[in-house]
């Protein structure tokens with residue numbers, strides 16, 4: 214079993230083909246249920262991955278506060294340890310803080326102790342800063358296999374991906390073009406991802422522009438009749454109490 218897992222990890226590392234991506238990492242893949250990718254109704258969840266980053270996340274929080282939008286931040290543990298004050302501000306503002314791993318690896322290639330540490334260390338960083346626990350895991354790159362889903366379940370997390378993500382393959386496209394491409398992916402119950410960091414590094418680097426689109430994305434969605442919900446609210450709407 215262990216040998217098989219090691220082999221599977223190596224095969225995953227080596228292959229990297231689109232087919233494999235579609236199966237294992239694409240939000241469209243339903244190979245590994247249950248994974249939440251959307252809700253329902255004229256409502257969307259705005260989520261931010263890979264931060265917090267000083268100078269970037271602060272600006273996002275300013276916009277969210279001004280627009281009275283509550284978002285969900287999938288923070289990276291190593292960044293959370295560096296910027297606890299930003300986490301405290303998220304909590305004070307009414308935003309949700311969730312788990313995006315500790316060092317932003319492909320979780321698919323990790324074996325159990327390392328996989329657990331990625332989840333637990335991030336929870337510990339969030340708890341140390343805010344006193345809060347987390348309910349959701351968003352695996353970096355959307356990478357999830359049976360071991361990842363099992364680890365999430367053991368740690369009491371649900372796995373959530375996304376519906377709409379900024380096109381990162383055209384870095385020279387104008388902000389307007391990028392925002393429009395993002396908005397074309399949005400439908401009822403969409404879970405939108407923007408990045409307020411770069412894999413938990415101290416600088417957002419080439420991704421800083423994404424956070425700068427926050428206000429534009431909010432106003433464009435409002436103009437189309439959408440309202441904003443946190444992930445927990447979106448989930449309640451999508452799964453009415455029985």
Ligand SMILES: [Zn+2]
Nearest residue numbers: 262263353354
């Ligand atoms: Zn990420």
